[in-house]
Amino acid sequence: MTRASPPSRAVLLGVLLALPAVMLTAANLAGKLPVALWPAAALTPDADDIRQMLFHYDSLPRIVVALASGAALGMAGAVLQHIFANPLAEPGTLGLSAGSQLALVVLLLAAPEAGVLARDAAALAGAVLVMALMASLWLRRGTSPMTVVLAGLTFGLTAAAAANVLILFNGRYLTSLFIWSSGSLVQNGWSVAAWLPVKLVLPAAGLLLLMRQLAVLALGEDAARALGLPSALVRGLALAAAAMLAAIVTAAVGVFAFLGLAAPALARLAGARTLPQQLAGATAAGALLLLLADAAVMACSGTIGSVPTGAATALVGAGFLLLFAGRPLAGRPPVLRQDMPARIPLTAALVTGAIVLSLFVLAAATLGWTADSFGFTSPSDPVLALRLPRIAAAAACGVLLATGGVVIQRLTANPLAAPELAGVSAGAACGVIAAMVLSPAAGPGIQALYGAVGAFGVAVLLLVLVQGSGFSPERIVLVGLTLATAMSALVSILLASGDPRFSRLLVWMAGSTYGVGTERMAYVSAAAGLALAATVPLLRWLDIVPLGAPVGRALGMNMAAVRLAMLLMVAGATGAATLVVGPITFVGLLAPAIARAAGARRAGGEVLVAALAGAAILVLADWIGRQVAFPRQIPAGLLAAVTGSPVLVLLLWRNRDMR
DSSP states (O other): OOOOOHHHHHHHHHHHHHHHHHHHHHHHHHHHSOGGGHHHHHHSOOTTOHHHHHIIIIIHHHHHHHHHHHHHHHHHHHHHHHHHTOTTOSTTTTTHHHHHHHHHHHHHHHOTTOOHHHHHHHHHHHHHHHHHHHHHHHHHHOOOHHHHHHHHHHHHHHHHHHHHHHHHTOGGGHHHHHHHHTOOOOOSSSHHHHHHHHHHHHHHHHHHHTHHHHHHHTTOHHHHHHTTOOHHHHHHHHHHHHHHHHHHHHHHHOOOOSHHHHHHHHHHHTTOOSHHHHHHHHHHHHHHHHHHHHHHHHHHHHHHOOOOHHHHHHHHHHHHHHHTTTOOOSSOOOOOOSOOOOSSOHHHHHHHHHHHHHHHHHHHHHEEEOSSOEEEOOTTOTTHHHHHHHHHHHHHHHHHHHHHHHHHHHHHTOTTOOTTTTTHHHHHHHHHHHHHHHOTTOOHHHHHHHHHHHHHHHHHHHHHHHGGGTSOHHHHHHHHHHHHHHHHHHHHHHHHTTOGGGGHHHHHHTOOOTTOOHHHHHHHHHHHHHHHHHHGGGHHHHHHGGGOHHHHHHTTOOHHHHHHHHHHHHHHHHHHHHHHHOSOOSHHHHHHHHHHHTTOOSHHHHHHHHHHHHHHHHHHHHHHHHHTTTTSOOOHHHHHHHHHHHHHHHHHHHTSSOO
């Protein structure tokens, strides 16, 4: 059987995308207005016919906005992937969309009546700020695939966490802002549809003018210098144009995940090899993908309510990306360093960690705002009965996430394989959400079981998808990003359903200990103790597994059983923590990194130091969250993301865990 030629594949793929998109869109339009009335409704709608008015001012502008937005995101993704030689690069993974979203949330909350130009300027400023921050890291570490992706994810998560803090503090805009940020194509006139394509022309034309220079960059830095090409300037201009495309779309319709990844991948799948072919293919694929996704959402709107198109796109794109999760990236992946010299003796590290944690616990229990003033609380004050369960729960969840982080990083020999970035936290969160939907009256035990099942399912999926690439970090990050984004999309769909039960999902997803009482505190503390106890029989395996499967088998280890046991441990620990404080980011990534930075090389020492570090991080984050905006409270998970990302960037900057 012969393989199809690139032109044949391009035609076939184009038909497979265009045909259902056009047919489904036409069916939706025909359901709203008879075909015979389309020409009149498009040009001169009858003001007395509500169907023609909706056709003219809602349906047609929505189609135009979908095509323009999809084309822009597809083109931006193709350019970014070409610049960095990285198939994971796109406005979302580089943090540009999250930066734009944060700037827009700030503007819309400060000046709800801000005009279109102000929103465009704010979105572009947010994207440029994130790009400038990442550029400072690129200058230090270079633009290797993992540096680009991890830096983008770090800044993107920080910006998204900050935006969520602002949204949670403005309850009257809570649901509408969250749904808008999830990507909504709803239109009420031609104002956006008329100007969006016009505004996208400038950055698109700039990229077309840079086509030859960008093609030369693919030959390498030496060839570019030999031809006299100012590669830094060309990259900077192309980045600025791609950022402008993403910012304009974000300002108009919100964030659409995965389009910038999926559209170039489809173009390459269709046989596009040269840069012009990839740009043209990605632009067309992006437009058709978004049109198809929006048409599907419109077709299902009568059954499942008004769903943000961005949420549907994320769910579809998640499944699409998982199909490609086994293909490796170029570049040498980071690995766990087993030869790092000890900064301080292990005993000193443990004592220091215990002292720091004790000080944080003491401050969180006795120092803070009361109804009257800020100050110390006496031991007899009844407010301690409210604080202590939260403090203990935060510390226990920190231990659980840190322990899970150590195990999964050693299992994959990869310092980036934290439960958060590996998608295990997202799987646990999906399990807990399923428990809320399927068994609203379920107690903590049933919810924990659902969470553990979700976490274990994701861990197994991760193992299956990345084992062919040697547990390469880019595959782990890709799977984690895919599942985390899909989970956010699921929550957006639940919120859009209008059911008031799901509004509390936002606070829970932000990672909050608010409302934790003695029952949940006792449950999660017991889970933390069990997690630490479960690592004891795994310590020998944890020391050997990072050396590779051949070494393990030579020492008589059943690698399948070892991996299964470790995955079960990670799933249980992550599921238990997620049930109480939601899908918190960075703790499982940061705590093991701190332990290794302190010189903990053996598994036992790393688990203990990381557990102390994880507990201290969450106790501190929870205490700060209760103080900085009193009487309001910032969820500990959001503060952990905001404060943890600079530490992660510092670790990247100093190159501690990578070689």
